[in-house]
Each structure stands twice: as structure tokens, then as C-alpha cells.
Amino acid sequence: MSRSDEAAYTELEPDAWHQNEQGNYTIDCPECGSEATLMNVVKHGRCNGYLSKHDEDVELDTQPMDCTAKLWFELGYVSDPDESMTDDAVGADDENGTDEGVESEEGVPASDSPAGAEGTVDDDQTQ
Numbered sequence: 726m727s728r729s730d731e732a733a734y735t736e737l738e739p740d741a742w743h744q745n746e747q748g749n750y751t752i753d754c755p756e757c758g759s760e761a762t763l764m765n766v767v768k769h770g771r772c773n774g775y776l777s778k779h780d781e782d783v784e785l786d787t788q789p790m791d792c793t794a795k796l797w798f799e800l801g802y803v804s805d806p807d808e809s810m811t812d813d814a815v816g817a818d819d820e821n822g823t824d825e826g827v828e829s830e831e832g833v834p835a836s837d838s839p840a841g842a843e844g845t846v847d848d849d850q851t852q
Contacts, residue, residue: 734799760787
């Protein structure tokens with residue numbers, strides 16, 4: 726769908742996205758407030774509330790709504806190789822060159838070397 730002068734546009738911030746019980750990513754429909762899953766917007770151009778009422782082939786756990794919004798996503802893109810990454814970038818390193826946000830499953834900060842790399846293995850424990 727091409728840009729329309731009649732359409733209202735919004736920039737989706739990270740907190741605009743939700744994940745429902747089925748694991749689907751959703752936003753709130755700007756007109757009726759019902760869920761609008763990423764795939765339903767891409768495939769049908771409608772929110773789940775509209776589809777629950779008007780599309781018998783789609784089974785959704787959403788209250789049917791009289792929604793008239795036609796939805797679509799746009800992706801903006803600009804190539805700028807001279808711009809450096811900001812501290813807000815995903816996986817940004819701290820001053821020491823390590824990513825402080827990485828944790829192991831135990832909740833302890835991960836290290837750069839694997840466990841046991843600085844010591845020896847006891848023969849009794851390997852069997």
C-alpha cells in the first residue's frame with residue numbers, strides 16, 4: 726500500500742508491541758483498541774476485532790468489533806555508513822568492550838571464557 730495523504734501515521738515505539746499467549750506479536754488497533762497481530766495486518770490489513778466479525782475463516786480469541794480501520798506497516802530505511810552505533814543499540818558494548826547485559830541461565834553475568842578454562846579437570850568426575 727502506498728502512502729496516503731488521508732491516512733494517519735504513527736511511529737511504533739518498542740513499548741507499542743505486545744506478545745499474546747500464542748506468542749504472536751501485536752499492537753493495539755488505533756481505531757477500536759483490539760489486538761492487531763503482525764501477520765493479520767500484513768495478510769489482511771485489518772485488526773483482530775474486525776476479522777473476528779467479518780472473516781469466518783479466521784478463528785481469533787478477540788471480541789468482534791465494528792472497526793473500519795485499514796492497517797499496514799511501513800519500514801523506513803536510510804543507508805548511512807558514517808553514523809556510529811549509539812549506546813542504545815542492541816548488544817552495545819560498555820567502555821571495557823564487554824556487554825554487561827548478557828547473563829547466563831543461572832542469572833550470573835556471563836564471562837568471556839568457558840567454565841573450567843583456567844583449571845584442570847579431575848579424572849574422577851569425567852566418567
